[in-house]
Amino acid sequence: MPATNLTALKNAQRSLLLKPLDAAVFIAPHYTAAPAALTDATGVLQTLPAAYQPVGLIDKKTGVAFARGITAAPIESYGELQPVRNDVTSDITTIEFQPQQTTALTLNLATGTALTAIKANATSGEVFFAQPASEEITYYSAIIIGKDGNDASPIYVYKVLPKVAVSKYGGEQWNPTEVLAQKLTMVAFKDDTAGYAIAHGFGGSGWKKILAQTGIPNAV
Template structure:
Protein backbone atom coordinates (compact mmCIF):
# COMPACT_ATOMS: atom_id res chain seq x y z
CA UNK A 1 0.00 0.00 0.00
CA UNK A 2 1.37 3.46 -0.83
CA UNK A 3 2.24 5.78 2.00
CA UNK A 4 -0.29 8.55 2.59
CA UNK A 5 2.22 11.27 1.70
CA UNK A 6 2.63 9.65 -1.72
CA UNK A 7 -1.07 9.00 -2.26
CA UNK A 8 -2.46 12.43 -1.41
CA UNK A 9 -2.34 15.42 -3.73
CA UNK A 10 -3.10 18.54 -1.71
CA UNK A 11 -2.37 21.79 -3.57
CA UNK A 12 -2.69 24.93 -1.48
CA UNK A 13 -2.14 27.10 -4.57
CA UNK A 14 -5.57 26.04 -5.82
CA UNK A 15 -7.50 27.53 -2.90
CA UNK A 16 -9.36 30.58 -4.18
CA UNK A 17 -10.87 33.58 -2.42
CA UNK A 18 -12.61 36.69 -3.73
CA UNK A 19 -10.44 39.47 -2.33
CA UNK A 20 -12.65 42.07 -3.99
CA UNK A 21 -15.26 42.28 -6.71
CA UNK A 22 -18.16 44.06 -8.34
CA UNK A 23 -21.63 43.33 -9.64
CA UNK A 24 -22.40 44.84 -13.03
CA UNK A 25 -25.97 45.41 -14.18
CA UNK A 26 -27.14 45.97 -17.76
CA UNK A 27 -30.57 46.32 -19.36
CA UNK A 28 -31.85 43.16 -21.00
CA UNK A 29 -31.37 44.90 -24.36
CA UNK A 30 -27.58 44.99 -23.84
CA UNK A 31 -25.38 42.40 -25.58
CA UNK A 32 -24.86 39.11 -23.79
CA UNK A 33 -21.36 38.23 -22.58
CA UNK A 34 -19.56 35.41 -24.38
CA UNK A 35 -16.11 35.68 -22.78
CA UNK A 36 -14.47 37.57 -19.95
CA UNK A 37 -10.82 37.63 -21.11
CA UNK A 38 -8.91 37.95 -24.38
CA UNK A 39 -6.02 35.97 -25.93
CA UNK A 40 -3.57 37.57 -23.48
CA UNK A 41 -5.74 36.47 -20.51
CA UNK A 42 -6.43 40.12 -19.64
CA UNK A 43 -9.95 41.34 -18.91
CA UNK A 44 -11.96 42.51 -21.89
CA UNK A 45 -14.02 45.68 -21.79
CA UNK A 46 -17.63 44.90 -20.98
CA UNK A 47 -20.26 45.55 -23.67
CA UNK A 48 -22.03 48.88 -23.72
CA UNK A 49 -24.69 49.14 -21.04
CA UNK A 50 -23.01 47.27 -18.19
CA UNK A 51 -22.74 49.52 -15.13
CA UNK A 52 -20.87 48.74 -11.92
CA UNK A 53 -23.26 48.76 -8.96
CA UNK A 54 -20.37 50.08 -6.89
CA UNK A 55 -19.35 49.27 -3.36
CA UNK A 56 -21.17 46.41 -1.67
CA UNK A 57 -21.52 45.50 1.99
CA UNK A 58 -18.75 43.28 3.36
CA UNK A 59 -21.00 40.25 2.77
CA UNK A 60 -20.13 40.72 -0.89
CA UNK A 61 -22.25 38.95 -3.48
CA UNK A 62 -23.98 35.87 -2.08
CA UNK A 63 -25.13 33.25 -4.59
CA UNK A 64 -27.62 30.59 -3.54
CA UNK A 65 -29.05 27.60 -5.38
CA UNK A 66 -32.35 25.91 -4.66
CA UNK A 67 -32.64 22.47 -6.22
CA UNK A 68 -35.85 20.40 -6.13
CA UNK A 69 -36.13 16.81 -7.28
CA UNK A 70 -38.67 14.06 -7.79
CA UNK A 71 -37.79 10.55 -6.60
CA UNK A 72 -39.05 7.17 -7.76
CA UNK A 73 -38.83 4.32 -5.27
CA UNK A 74 -38.97 0.64 -6.08
CA UNK A 75 -39.98 -2.48 -4.23
CA UNK A 76 -36.99 -4.06 -2.51
CA UNK A 77 -34.76 -0.96 -2.69
CA UNK A 78 -34.08 1.28 0.30
CA UNK A 79 -32.81 4.17 -1.84
CA UNK A 80 -34.62 5.88 -4.71
CA UNK A 81 -34.03 4.07 -7.99
CA UNK A 82 -34.51 7.22 -10.07
CA UNK A 83 -34.21 10.91 -9.33
CA UNK A 84 -35.16 13.75 -11.68
CA UNK A 85 -34.24 17.37 -11.10
CA UNK A 86 -37.45 19.40 -11.35
CA UNK A 87 -36.13 22.84 -10.41
CA UNK A 88 -32.69 24.47 -10.16
CA UNK A 89 -32.90 28.19 -9.40
CA UNK A 90 -29.99 30.55 -8.72
CA UNK A 91 -30.41 33.73 -6.68
CA UNK A 92 -27.96 36.54 -5.95
CA UNK A 93 -28.18 38.62 -2.79
CA UNK A 94 -26.25 41.87 -2.72
CA UNK A 95 -26.48 45.05 -0.69
CA UNK A 96 -25.22 48.00 -2.70
CA UNK A 97 -23.84 50.85 -0.59
CA UNK A 98 -23.63 53.56 -3.24
CA UNK A 99 -26.65 55.70 -4.06
CA UNK A 100 -27.00 56.06 -7.83
CA UNK A 101 -29.57 55.91 -10.60
CA UNK A 102 -28.85 52.18 -10.95
CA UNK A 103 -29.17 51.22 -7.29
CA UNK A 104 -32.28 53.31 -6.69
CA UNK A 105 -33.92 51.84 -9.80
CA UNK A 106 -33.17 48.28 -8.69
CA UNK A 107 -34.52 48.87 -5.20
CA UNK A 108 -37.66 50.78 -6.23
CA UNK A 109 -38.42 48.64 -9.27
CA UNK A 110 -38.84 51.53 -11.70
CA UNK A 111 -37.39 52.02 -15.16
CA UNK A 112 -34.03 53.77 -14.66
CA UNK A 113 -34.61 55.80 -17.82
CA UNK A 114 -37.56 57.49 -16.11
CA UNK A 115 -35.52 58.66 -13.12
CA UNK A 116 -34.61 62.28 -13.76
CA UNK A 117 -33.27 65.09 -11.61
CA UNK A 118 -35.11 68.39 -11.53
CA UNK A 119 -33.28 70.78 -13.83
CA UNK A 120 -33.46 73.59 -11.27
CA UNK A 121 -33.25 72.05 -7.80
CA UNK A 122 -31.55 68.75 -8.63
CA UNK A 123 -34.17 66.90 -6.59
CA UNK A 124 -35.10 63.36 -7.63
CA UNK A 125 -38.57 61.97 -6.91
CA UNK A 126 -39.35 58.27 -7.46
CA UNK A 127 -43.00 57.32 -6.93
CA UNK A 128 -43.46 53.67 -6.04
CA UNK A 129 -45.43 51.86 -8.77
CA UNK A 130 -48.89 50.73 -7.65
CA UNK A 131 -48.40 47.49 -9.57
CA UNK A 132 -44.84 46.33 -10.00
CA UNK A 133 -43.78 45.46 -13.52
CA UNK A 134 -40.96 42.87 -13.46
CA UNK A 135 -37.87 44.29 -15.13
CA UNK A 136 -35.18 42.03 -16.47
CA UNK A 137 -31.47 42.73 -16.44
CA UNK A 138 -28.19 41.09 -17.36
CA UNK A 139 -26.14 40.60 -14.19
CA UNK A 140 -22.41 39.85 -13.98
CA UNK A 141 -20.52 39.41 -10.71
CA UNK A 142 -16.72 39.28 -10.90
CA UNK A 143 -14.53 38.21 -7.98
CA UNK A 144 -10.78 38.90 -8.10
CA UNK A 145 -8.09 36.78 -6.48
CA UNK A 146 -4.29 37.00 -6.66
CA UNK A 147 -1.75 34.28 -7.53
CA UNK A 148 1.97 34.23 -8.26
CA UNK A 149 1.37 34.75 -11.99
CA UNK A 150 -1.19 37.53 -11.60
CA UNK A 151 -4.89 38.10 -11.12
CA UNK A 152 -7.52 35.37 -11.22
CA UNK A 153 -11.09 36.21 -12.21
CA UNK A 154 -14.03 34.09 -11.11
CA UNK A 155 -17.40 35.30 -12.36
CA UNK A 156 -21.01 34.22 -12.43
CA UNK A 157 -23.32 35.57 -15.08
CA UNK A 158 -27.11 35.72 -15.14
CA UNK A 159 -28.14 36.74 -18.66
CA UNK A 160 -31.76 37.25 -17.61
CA UNK A 161 -32.47 38.22 -14.01
CA UNK A 162 -35.01 40.25 -12.09
CA UNK A 163 -35.31 41.62 -8.58
CA UNK A 164 -37.52 39.18 -6.67
CA UNK A 165 -36.97 40.41 -3.12
CA UNK A 166 -35.41 43.24 -1.16
CA UNK A 167 -34.37 43.57 2.46
CA UNK A 168 -35.03 46.36 4.93
CA UNK A 169 -33.51 49.78 4.36
CA UNK A 170 -32.36 51.34 7.61
CA UNK A 171 -32.44 55.04 8.41
CA UNK A 172 -30.02 55.16 11.33
CA UNK A 173 -26.69 56.57 12.42
CA UNK A 174 -24.99 53.27 13.27
CA UNK A 175 -21.23 53.50 12.86
CA UNK A 176 -20.95 50.14 11.13
CA UNK A 177 -23.86 50.15 8.69
CA UNK A 178 -24.30 52.32 5.62
CA UNK A 179 -27.59 53.33 4.03
CA UNK A 180 -27.90 50.58 1.45
CA UNK A 181 -29.92 48.96 -1.30
CA UNK A 182 -30.18 45.23 -0.43
CA UNK A 183 -31.80 43.24 -3.23
CA UNK A 184 -32.19 39.62 -4.31
CA UNK A 185 -31.96 38.85 -8.02
CA UNK A 186 -33.23 35.58 -9.49
CA UNK A 187 -31.83 34.13 -12.70
CA UNK A 188 -34.02 32.81 -15.52
CA UNK A 189 -33.37 31.09 -18.82
CA UNK A 190 -32.37 33.51 -21.54
CA UNK A 191 -33.50 32.07 -24.87
CA UNK A 192 -30.88 34.00 -26.80
CA UNK A 193 -27.96 32.88 -24.67
CA UNK A 194 -29.40 29.38 -24.24
CA UNK A 195 -28.80 29.18 -20.48
CA UNK A 196 -29.84 30.70 -17.16
CA UNK A 197 -26.36 31.00 -15.66
CA UNK A 198 -22.74 30.76 -16.77
CA UNK A 199 -19.48 30.54 -14.84
CA UNK A 200 -16.32 32.25 -16.07
CA UNK A 201 -12.76 31.54 -14.88
CA UNK A 202 -9.79 33.39 -16.31
CA UNK A 203 -6.86 35.75 -15.94
CA UNK A 204 -3.08 35.33 -16.11
CA UNK A 205 -2.98 33.69 -12.68
CA UNK A 206 -5.65 31.20 -13.77
CA UNK A 207 -3.85 30.32 -17.00
CA UNK A 208 -0.62 29.56 -15.11
CA UNK A 209 -2.42 27.00 -12.93
CA UNK A 210 -4.29 25.09 -15.66
CA UNK A 211 -2.07 22.00 -15.44
CA UNK A 212 -2.21 21.95 -11.62
CA UNK A 213 -6.02 22.08 -11.78
CA UNK A 214 -6.23 19.21 -14.24
CA UNK A 215 -7.33 21.18 -17.29
CA UNK A 216 -5.86 20.44 -20.71
CA UNK A 217 -3.46 23.08 -21.96
CA UNK A 218 -1.26 25.48 -20.03
Protein backbone atom coordinates (compact mmCIF):
# COMPACT_ATOMS: atom_id res chain seq x y z
CA MET A 1 0.00 0.00 0.00
CA PRO A 2 1.30 3.52 -0.75
CA ALA A 3 2.68 5.69 2.05
CA THR A 4 0.54 8.46 3.48
CA ASN A 5 0.15 10.60 6.60
CA LEU A 6 -2.54 11.11 9.23
CA THR A 7 -3.65 14.48 7.81
CA ALA A 8 -4.47 12.87 4.48
CA LEU A 9 -6.16 9.87 6.10
CA LYS A 10 -8.26 12.06 8.36
CA ASN A 11 -9.86 13.86 5.39
CA ALA A 12 -10.72 16.87 7.54
CA GLN A 13 -13.21 19.17 5.76
CA ARG A 14 -14.31 22.26 7.62
CA SER A 15 -17.05 22.98 5.10
CA LEU A 16 -18.90 19.92 6.41
CA LEU A 17 -19.22 21.36 9.92
CA LEU A 18 -22.89 22.33 10.06
CA LYS A 19 -24.28 24.69 12.69
CA PRO A 20 -27.96 25.73 12.68
CA LEU A 21 -27.77 29.49 13.24
CA ASP A 22 -31.54 29.86 13.08
CA ALA A 23 -34.38 27.39 13.54
CA ALA A 24 -38.15 27.22 13.40
CA VAL A 25 -40.68 24.71 14.71
CA PHE A 26 -43.87 24.04 12.77
CA ILE A 27 -46.85 22.16 14.22
CA ALA A 28 -49.88 20.75 12.41
CA PRO A 29 -52.82 18.54 13.33
CA HIS A 30 -52.08 14.84 13.13
CA TYR A 31 -51.88 13.49 10.44
CA THR A 32 -50.87 16.36 8.12
CA ALA A 33 -48.70 15.03 5.34
CA ALA A 34 -45.27 16.59 5.04
CA PRO A 35 -44.07 17.74 1.62
CA ALA A 36 -42.08 15.18 -0.37
CA ALA A 37 -39.30 17.80 -0.59
CA LEU A 38 -38.75 21.08 1.21
CA THR A 39 -36.66 22.66 -1.57
CA ASP A 40 -37.04 22.93 -5.34
CA ALA A 41 -34.55 21.88 -8.03
CA THR A 42 -32.42 24.98 -7.41
CA GLY A 43 -32.36 24.47 -3.63
CA VAL A 44 -34.86 27.26 -2.81
CA LEU A 45 -36.99 26.62 0.29
CA GLN A 46 -40.66 26.09 -0.49
CA THR A 47 -43.78 27.08 1.46
CA LEU A 48 -45.09 24.46 3.86
CA PRO A 49 -48.71 23.27 3.76
CA ALA A 50 -51.00 25.85 5.40
CA ALA A 51 -51.82 23.50 8.30
CA TYR A 52 -48.23 23.71 9.54
CA GLN A 53 -48.20 26.74 11.87
CA PRO A 54 -44.94 28.21 13.19
CA VAL A 55 -44.55 28.54 16.95
CA GLY A 56 -42.55 31.72 16.28
CA LEU A 57 -39.63 32.82 18.43
CA ILE A 58 -38.05 30.17 20.65
CA ASP A 59 -35.62 30.55 23.54
CA LYS A 60 -32.04 30.98 22.33
CA LYS A 61 -30.37 29.12 25.21
CA THR A 62 -32.65 26.12 24.87
CA GLY A 63 -32.80 26.11 21.08
CA VAL A 64 -34.27 22.86 19.81
CA ALA A 65 -32.84 19.84 21.58
CA PHE A 66 -33.20 16.37 20.08
CA ALA A 67 -32.57 13.32 22.23
CA ARG A 68 -32.64 9.62 21.44
CA GLY A 69 -32.96 7.05 24.20
CA ILE A 70 -32.32 3.40 23.44
CA THR A 71 -33.03 0.53 25.82
CA ALA A 72 -31.43 -2.83 25.15
CA ALA A 73 -31.73 -6.33 26.62
CA PRO A 74 -28.27 -7.97 26.65
CA ILE A 75 -27.94 -11.75 26.97
CA GLU A 76 -25.00 -12.91 29.05
CA SER A 77 -23.43 -16.35 29.07
CA TYR A 78 -21.47 -18.12 31.74
CA GLY A 79 -17.73 -17.65 31.20
CA GLU A 80 -18.13 -14.79 28.72
CA LEU A 81 -17.02 -11.28 29.71
CA GLN A 82 -19.18 -9.56 27.12
CA PRO A 83 -22.84 -10.12 26.23
CA VAL A 84 -23.28 -12.72 23.53
CA ARG A 85 -26.38 -11.03 22.16
CA ASN A 86 -28.04 -7.65 22.53
CA ASP A 87 -31.50 -6.64 21.34
CA VAL A 88 -32.95 -3.13 21.20
CA THR A 89 -36.28 -3.12 23.03
CA SER A 90 -37.04 0.62 22.97
CA ASP A 91 -35.97 3.52 20.74
CA ILE A 92 -37.53 6.86 21.74
CA THR A 93 -36.83 10.28 20.22
CA THR A 94 -37.81 13.50 21.98
CA ILE A 95 -37.60 17.17 21.03
CA GLU A 96 -37.40 20.02 23.52
CA PHE A 97 -37.95 23.73 22.89
CA GLN A 98 -39.39 26.78 24.62
CA PRO A 99 -41.83 28.90 22.59
CA GLN A 100 -41.65 32.57 23.57
CA GLN A 101 -44.68 33.97 21.76
CA THR A 102 -48.19 33.85 23.21
CA THR A 103 -50.51 32.57 20.48
CA ALA A 104 -53.46 30.22 20.21
CA LEU A 105 -51.05 27.49 19.06
CA THR A 106 -48.56 27.89 21.92
CA LEU A 107 -51.39 28.07 24.47
CA ASN A 108 -52.80 24.88 22.99
CA LEU A 109 -49.44 23.13 23.31
CA ALA A 110 -48.76 24.44 26.83
CA THR A 111 -52.19 23.71 28.35
CA GLY A 112 -53.67 20.92 26.26
CA THR A 113 -56.73 23.09 25.63
CA ALA A 114 -58.36 22.59 22.24
CA LEU A 115 -57.75 25.43 19.81
CA THR A 116 -61.49 25.81 19.28
CA ALA A 117 -61.93 26.53 23.02
CA ILE A 118 -59.49 29.45 23.07
CA LYS A 119 -61.62 32.45 22.09
CA ALA A 120 -61.67 36.15 22.94
CA ASN A 121 -64.68 38.05 24.27
CA ALA A 122 -66.29 39.86 21.36
CA THR A 123 -66.59 43.12 23.35
CA SER A 124 -63.66 43.31 25.75
CA GLY A 125 -61.17 41.10 23.92
CA GLU A 126 -60.51 39.23 27.17
CA VAL A 127 -59.46 35.60 26.78
CA PHE A 128 -60.53 33.08 29.44
CA PHE A 129 -60.51 29.31 29.18
CA ALA A 130 -60.33 26.32 31.52
CA GLN A 131 -57.47 23.87 31.27
CA PRO A 132 -58.86 20.34 30.72
CA ALA A 133 -59.46 18.57 34.03
CA SER A 134 -58.91 15.13 32.49
CA GLU A 135 -55.83 14.92 30.35
CA GLU A 136 -56.19 13.43 26.90
CA ILE A 137 -53.15 12.99 24.69
CA THR A 138 -53.29 15.15 21.58
CA TYR A 139 -51.15 14.10 18.66
CA TYR A 140 -49.60 16.51 16.19
CA SER A 141 -47.31 16.45 13.18
CA ALA A 142 -44.11 18.50 13.36
CA ILE A 143 -41.43 19.84 11.03
CA ILE A 144 -38.31 21.50 12.43
CA ILE A 145 -36.09 23.48 10.06
CA GLY A 146 -32.65 24.85 10.86
CA LYS A 147 -30.53 27.10 8.64
CA ASP A 148 -26.76 27.43 8.39
CA GLY A 149 -25.00 29.99 6.22
CA ASN A 150 -26.69 33.08 4.77
CA ASP A 151 -29.76 33.65 2.62
CA ALA A 152 -27.63 33.76 -0.53
CA SER A 153 -26.32 30.23 0.01
CA PRO A 154 -28.25 28.54 2.81
CA ILE A 155 -27.89 25.04 4.14
CA TYR A 156 -31.13 23.69 5.55
CA VAL A 157 -31.17 20.91 8.13
CA TYR A 158 -34.61 19.59 8.90
CA LYS A 159 -36.49 16.82 10.65
CA VAL A 160 -40.00 15.52 10.02
CA LEU A 161 -41.94 13.93 12.87
CA PRO A 162 -45.35 12.79 11.60
CA LYS A 163 -46.73 11.91 15.04
CA VAL A 164 -45.71 13.72 18.25
CA ALA A 165 -47.31 14.56 21.58
CA VAL A 166 -46.31 16.78 24.48
CA SER A 167 -44.86 14.54 27.20
CA LYS A 168 -43.44 17.08 29.65
CA TYR A 169 -44.17 20.67 30.64
CA GLY A 170 -41.39 22.83 32.05
CA GLY A 171 -43.75 25.10 33.99
CA GLU A 172 -43.99 28.89 33.97
CA GLN A 173 -41.76 31.24 35.92
CA TRP A 174 -42.97 34.81 36.21
CA ASN A 175 -40.21 37.35 36.76
CA PRO A 176 -39.13 40.68 35.22
CA THR A 177 -36.21 39.19 33.27
CA GLU A 178 -38.00 36.40 31.38
CA VAL A 179 -40.88 36.25 28.92
CA LEU A 180 -44.04 34.31 29.74
CA ALA A 181 -43.15 30.86 28.42
CA GLN A 182 -42.51 27.29 29.39
CA LYS A 183 -40.26 24.60 27.99
CA LEU A 184 -42.05 21.77 26.19
CA THR A 185 -40.86 18.23 25.55
CA MET A 186 -42.51 16.24 22.78
CA VAL A 187 -42.05 12.54 22.13
CA ALA A 188 -42.13 11.04 18.64
CA PHE A 189 -44.23 8.01 17.74
CA LYS A 190 -44.15 5.86 14.63
CA ASP A 191 -46.96 6.91 12.34
CA ASP A 192 -48.74 4.13 10.47
CA THR A 193 -49.29 6.25 7.36
CA ALA A 194 -45.78 7.69 7.10
CA GLY A 195 -44.14 4.46 8.26
CA TYR A 196 -41.59 6.13 10.55
CA ALA A 197 -41.23 8.16 13.75
CA ILE A 198 -38.59 10.63 12.55
CA ALA A 199 -36.96 11.44 9.22
CA HIS A 200 -33.91 13.61 8.54
CA GLY A 201 -33.25 15.95 5.64
CA PHE A 202 -30.72 18.40 4.21
CA GLY A 203 -31.16 20.88 1.39
CA GLY A 204 -30.58 24.37 0.03
CA SER A 205 -28.24 25.89 -2.52
CA GLY A 206 -25.39 25.85 0.00
CA TRP A 207 -25.97 22.15 0.59
CA LYS A 208 -25.74 21.45 -3.15
CA LYS A 209 -22.25 22.97 -3.15
CA ILE A 210 -20.94 20.57 -0.51
CA LEU A 211 -23.00 17.49 -1.40
CA ALA A 212 -20.20 15.79 -3.33
CA GLN A 213 -17.89 16.14 -0.31
CA THR A 214 -20.33 14.31 1.99
CA GLY A 215 -20.05 11.03 0.11
CA ILE A 216 -23.85 10.86 -0.27
CA PRO A 217 -24.67 9.64 -3.81
CA ASN A 218 -27.39 11.11 -6.00
CA ALA A 219 -30.53 9.00 -6.30
CA VAL A 220 -30.81 7.10 -9.57
